[in-house]
């Protein structure tokens with residue numbers, strides 16, 4: 001590593017098994033330009049380090065403590081943390097996943113970390129909303145073994161309503177990765193009543209039919225886990241209290257992708 005970069009990380013999850021192959025360490029980079037209604041990580045929205053008041057109970061007394069959300073890391077420091085997990089990566093065929101927030105928002109830090117991970121021979125995954133300039137996707141492509149790429153809605157106006165941003169750049173980036181036959185898994189968060197219309201599923205299938213490269217599809221059934229974070233971190237929760245989906249509720253979507261020749265998994 002030449003000059004060490006700085007990045008803001010809001011969580012590090014060790015022994016992760018749903019963020020790519022094998023046992024992984026997932027680095028959650030802070031900051032996201034989207035505001036998905038159903039987001040489970042509202043503490044990731046701001047790119048800045050924030051604080052919140054945590055109430056601790058000491059006997060009969062309640063004591064408020066200021067807790068930081070996010071921490072500055074240099075790429076050297078973070079790499080040293082990752083090196084501690086090398087044995088698990090080697091034994092399980094795992095590696096490092098960069099998630100968020102939107103990891104491409106901290107593109108200099110992300111690129112630096114990915115390059116460093118490849119020098120260590122770690123398998124690398126980037127879990128992205130796809131909302132980033134194409135230039136940024138190109139910068140990390142060579143050092144990213146696998147993309148986990150969200151597709152939330154195919155209709156531009158609906159996408160805007162649900163996430164606050166257009167899907168144009170996202171679909172352009174996805175097209176670029178598919179045309180270049182990059183290893184990628186499409187993740188479709190299935191939110192009942194919001195993006196689970198037959199029309200949306202058909203549009204995604206039509207879009208994918210335009211490419212000979214067939215990515216794996218992961219359907220992520222909506223769940224309510226994480227809703228309490230909005231209160232805890234003092235963020236506005238705009239998502240109505242709808243029920244979680246059971247894995248079998250997604251079967252009718254899974255069947256259509258399987259029939260079209262895609263490998264499909266429920267969950268990540």
Ligand code: SF4
Pocket residue numbers: 032033034035036038039040041044100101102129
């Ligand atoms: S892209 Fe991910 S982190 Fe960002 S708001 Fe949407 S669900 Fe949350």
